[in-house]
Amino acid sequence: MDPKFAPDLIAPCGMNCAICKNYLSYTHGVPTKRGKVSHCKGCVPRAKNCYIKRGCPKLSKHQLKSCSQCDTAPCKNFAHLDKRYRERYSMSMVENLKTINAKGMDGFLAEQTQKYRCPSCGGVVSVHDKKCYTCGYIEKKTGV
Template identity: 45%
Template sequence: MIQPDLIAPCGMNCALCQAFQRPKNKCLGCRDKTPKNAKSCENCFIKNCETIRTSPAHFCYDCPDMPCKKLKHLDTRYRTKYAMSMLDNLNEIKEKGMDSFLKSQTAKYTCPTCGGLICVHKGRCLTCEP
């Protein structure tokens, strides 16, 4: 099952990310505190946003300016290229709770062949079809 600490402040499910799923130089997820994590996570404007870091839930939905320009851009790119919406993810977490969100993500992205997770960037299970 997907763990709550793998859900980034922007609503990205890091467990579905190609960088998280790759066998070498694996990213540990946006919330991981390891100093040598992926540069994209370390330099992320959203992850490093002061409002998000000090908010109660540490998600963009806590921000009065949601969605900001950066989150809108990210959401548009993921909707267009990967059929995933950060805004939809955030709204689901806020409205239905983390447990419900994790269950729906697990149902949607579990590989029917091996039970692994489908990579959102490749649109397939990297275990079955590397």
Template identity: 40%
Template sequence: MANKIGAKKLIASCGMNCGICKFYLREKDGCPGCHVQPKETCLKCRIRICEKHTGDFCYDCKEFPCQRLKNLDKRYRSKYNMSEIENLHFIRENGMEKFLEKENKKWACSKCGGVISCHTQECSQCGVKNAKIKDKNV
């Protein structure tokens, strides 16, 4: 798999980078991402189908960050070393291109350049387990 950690179409409304998701990275029956022919689970996502959605990202909402997003963010911070809310703040303040550059540096395997899954900490290309991600402030 080519190193496709970040592409604009892979950034979900909530700030999740689908390019580092284990479901996107798996070879068999992989998920194309929340914005690209989403799977049934994505179509039911309460954040994705939020009736208060006014723009491309949750930060466009006057209630940002809402309790749903805070709950998701708390889980991802504690389990997966990433924050959807931090991602959204970074995108809003610095732009998508800078965010994608940062993500490509952060989630690239230092051994082969493949993509490290935020969920498994495993490189999707060389399979190295417990791959080290670079400092989140890259």
């Protein structure tokens, strides 16, 4: 069974909330490392005011829905977040947005499915803690 990823879980910055440990904790009722079950339904469903959105007049005034529609992306805040994700989680939101623009949302979601499928149960492996919240599988570090 393949994980099902949905467009409404793609945050304005290009983050796929379906692979976020907080979202997986919430949907599976499994505590994160901090020992608590998260209540996060995803950035878009929560209309979360993240620091990228707060720092961007186009997003906060709803002129744009996604940074993928922005001519000047990545802004300073976004570049900072992207750098942190590349270093810590081997993931880039900027690359995600490029894929969305090049292959469309369906193409991007299909790619995410390949990338984050749990080899053990077909669930979803979190980008943050490399853990499958369905079966408990933990991806071994591949070395960067």
